[in-house]
Amino acid sequence: MSSPFARSALTVFATLTLITMIVVAQSLVPDETLATQPIAYSGEMGEPVDARQFTITAEKVRVAEAVSDEDGLGTSGPIEANGVWVVATVEITATRAPLLNTDAELVMSDGYVYSTTGWLSNGLAGGFGATLDPGIPVTGMLVFEVPEDRLKDPTLQVNARESLDDRLSARADIDLGLSGAELDRLLADPEQSIAVPAPAQTP
Amino acid sequence: MLVAAAVLGAATLALWAAGGLARADVTPRLKPGTEVRTAMYTLTPHKAEFVKDDAGLTALQVRADLVSNDTKPIQVSALDQAIQVSFPSGAIDAAVLSVTYTRHPGGLVFEIQPGMREEVLLTWSLRKAEAEDKKKQQEQNSDNPLAGLGGEQVEGGGIDLETLMETPEDVAPLAEKEDEVTLAFSEMEFAPGFTDQSKSWKTTDETAAEVAFPLGQG
Numbered sequence: 143m144s145s146p147f148a149r150s151a152l153t154v155f156a157t158l159t160l161i162t163m164i165v166v167a168q169s170l171v172p173d174e175t176l177a178t179q180p181i182a183y184s185g186e187m188g189e190p191v192d193a194r195q196f197t198i199t200a201e202k203v204r205v206a207e208a209v210s211d212e213d214g215l216g217t218s219g220p221i222e223a224n225g226v227w228v229v230a231t232v233e234i235t236a237t238r239a240p241l242l243n244t245d246a247e248l249v250m251s252d253g254y255v256y257s258t259t260g261w262l263s264n265g266l267a268g269g270f271g272a273t274l275d276p277g278i279p280v281t282g283m284l285v286f287e288v289p290e291d292r293l294k295d296p297t298l299q300v301n302a303r304e305s306l307d308d309r310l311s312a313r314a315d316i317d318l319g320l321s322g323a324e325l326d327r328l329l330a331d332p333e334q335s336i337a338v339p340a341p342a343q344t345p
Numbered sequence: 346m347l348v349a350a351a352v353l354g355a356a357t358l359a360l361w362a363a364g365g366l367a368r369a370d371v372t373p374r375l376k377p378g379t380e381v382r383t384a385m386y387t388l389t390p391h392k393a394e395f396v397k398d399d400a401g402l403t404a405l406q407v408r409a410d411l412v413s414n415d416t417k418p419i420q421v422s423a424l425d426q427a428i429q430v431s432f433p434s435g436a437i438d439a440a441v442l443s444v445t446y447t448r449h450p451g452g453l454v455f456e457i458q459p460g461m462r463e464e465v466l467l468t469w470s471l472r473k474a475e476a477e478d479k480k481k482q483q484e485q486n487s488d489n490p491l492a493g494l495g496g497e498q499v500e501g502g503g504i505d506l507e508t509l510m511e512t513p514e515d516v517a518p519l520a521e522k523e524d525e526v527t528l529a530f531s532e533m534e535f536a537p538g539f540t541d542q543s544k545s546w547k548t549t550d551e552t553a554a555e556v557a558f559p560l561g562q563g
Binding site: 173174175178221222224225247253254255256257260261287288289292 | 416417418446448449452453454455456458459460461462463537541542543544
């Protein structure tokens with residue numbers, strides 16, 4: 143039989159250990175934002191990315207000083223950028239159900255995030271958007287305004303879903319491959335202006 | 346000793362009665378053109394004036410330089426919560442904030458992108474201030490999910506939708522009497538909500554600064 147002192151010491155030790163483990167376990171519980179963020183499926187520029195709810199291919203990325211709507215409902219003239227416009231052409235196809243809301247962000251390697259402009263009515267996201275019917279591929283442009291010095295190895299994150307609620311929705315993360323010499327080349331000689339056409343069914 | 350204690354007590358009481366023990370107002374009162382820095386944004390307000398909005402109603406417009414201090418886009422609705430507009434008369438309330446950039450005044454801005462300094466036009470729609478007793482009544486009805494939408498309360502606690510759809514009354518006659526407006530900039534924190542635990546920008550009890558502007562008709 144162990145002494146009463148040893149039993150008390152063991153009890154105190156076990157209690158402190160359990161309390162410590164509870165505190166550590168509690169600190170590891172993800173917060174609401176992290177626990178319900180969209181589920182990401184990664185891919186590369188030019189290849190189809192299967193995000194379960196939709197598939198998407200980033201076909202081309204261009205950089206321009208100005209953008210405008212091509213025969214759109216938006217403002218008439220080209221809009222100059224406070225920085226540069228980054229315009230990504232994508233083909234996107236809903237897989238199972240009509241997707242009513244499409245959002246996109248450009249996430250830089252240093253963590254800075256830019257959302258699509260709302261100034262163009264023809265943008266695939268951010269303007270009037272487009273409903274994606276299952277099995278019908280749609281091609282459109284995602285347009286971002288970014289300070290030149292913030293454009294660093296961007297990842298295009300596209301989220302298409304059935305409702306406004308984006309919690310636990312599907313998201314495609316596409317590495318645009320814009321870094322180093324390729325990025326320098328685009329920034330050194332940006333296009334003067336890009337006319338953005340309305341999203342349309344891919345021929 | 347007793348006399349000294351009594352004198353000290355009386356002096357403290359007199360100091361309290363005169364308001365000397367109240368917490369000092371530490372909110373900096375700045376002049377227009379001075380930079381206001383919060384965790385969420387840095388804003389330099391230059392000028393405030395009454396203008397006519399697209400609907401022909403009198404609105405308050407503030408010209409300012411704005412840059413986000415976040416690394417992600419900030420919703421304009423968060424900026425709306427961050428800035429409180431008050432007129433000394435108390436006769437006009439600011440309703441909804443809309444933001445445009447002077448370089449593209451035709452395009453409404455819904456999100457402030459990070460690291461982009463812009464000259465902005467902050468435009469608040471205005472309405473006649475509600476009477477205090479009506480405000481209190483609405484606060485008492487705060488458990489009503491329809492409270493806060495505006496419109497007249499009808500018997501049974503609902504909202505008269507017809508009054509909600511009415512064009513708001515122009516406050517031009519009241520605006521003519523105003524010669525100053527004060528903007529109070531709340532300090533902000535990125536924190537989870539009470540019911541919605543996802544994190545977003547929220548106001549704190551602290552005020553980063555107050556700026557008073559002389560007013561003119563635009």
